[in-house]
Amino acid sequence: MNRKQRAKLIAARLRAYYRPIAVQRRDPVEELVLTILSQNTNDTNRDRAYASLMKRFGTLTAVMDATADEIATAIRIGGLHRQKGARIKHVLERIFSERGTLDISFLADVPLADALTWLLSFPGVGNKTAGIVLLFSFGKPYFPVDTHIKRVTRRLGLVSSTEDPHIRMNAILPKSAEFMIQLHLGLIRLGRDICHPRRPECAICPLADLCPTSCQQPDKRGQ
Numbered sequence: 001m002n003r004k005q006r007a008k009l010i011a012a013r014l015r016a017y018y019r020p021i022a023v024q025r026r027d028p029v030e031e032l033v034l035t036i037l038s039q040n041t042n043d044t045n046r047d048r049a050y051a052s053l054m055k056r057f058g059t060l061t062a063v064m065d066a067t068a069d070e071i072a073t074a075i076r077i078g079g080l081h082r083q084k085g086a087r088i089k090h091v092l093e094r095i096f097s098e099r100g101t102l103d104i105s106f107l108a109d110v111p112l113a114d115a116l117t118w119l120l121s122f123p124g125v126g127n128k129t130a131g132i133v134l135l136f137s138f139g140k141p142y143f144p145v146d147t148h149i150k151r152v153t154r155r156l157g158l159v160s161s162t163e164d165p166h167i168r169m170n171a172i173l174p175k176s177a178e179f180m181i182q183l184h185l186g187l188i189r190l191g192r193d194i195c196h197p198r199r200p201e202c203a204i205c206p207l208a209d210l211c212p213t214s215c216q217q218p219d220k221r222g223q
């Protein structure tokens with residue numbers, strides 16, 4: 001079985017195990033700011049930081065007009081607040097200077113490769129952040145790889161240790177946004193719940209028979 005076939009099988013298995021996961025579609029700029037806030041922290045701290053930001057400023061336009069220090073203070077709870085505060089201000093200011101608005105819905109009509117290039121041109125916006133905006137806000141088929149997905153896909157043998165996970169995963173997955181969304185969410189859940197960075201719980205993993213590094217593989221049992 002090649003990697004494309006294995007990826008489809010893994011996606012089907014995760015979908016059956018977790019059931020389709022409901023997705024909340026957000027405004028693209030809100031998604032972009034939220035994803036910057038999520039860098040190097042968990043969803044709870046990201047959401048707290050965003051709530052704190054909105055409580056302090058009310059709108060993203062007001063955030064853009066604040067100083068980087070004021071933004072940093074408002075998002076302190078999310079960690080790396082100075083770096084993220086400066087990034088958020090720069091991103092919002094540049095969008096406004098280029099578009100005359102913070103509305104980036106024009107990306108819906110831009111080809112995927114061009115939309116990705118535009119988002120990646122912002123300092124602090126990498127493939128994961130850009131991919132989350134494209135996939136979740138616009139339904140464009142680009143697969144974002146976070147730290148859990150990077151670890152789990154390597155263990156599953158979908159991506160080798162020398163390959164770029166974004167390039168590899170986007171090369172082997174079907175170009176379907178719904179397929180990518182469910183696989184993205186399923187792999188993150190598996191990474192959080194079962195395939196931990198240390199001591200993965202292979203004995204209860206729904207992918208154990210598909211995983212070359214599983215401790216449940218016949219030649220590894222008893223080790």
Ligand code: SF4
Pocket residue numbers: 152155156194195196200201202205206207208209211212213214215
């Ligand atoms: S079998 Fe083990 S290493 Fe493989 S994906 Fe499952 S938990 Fe991770």
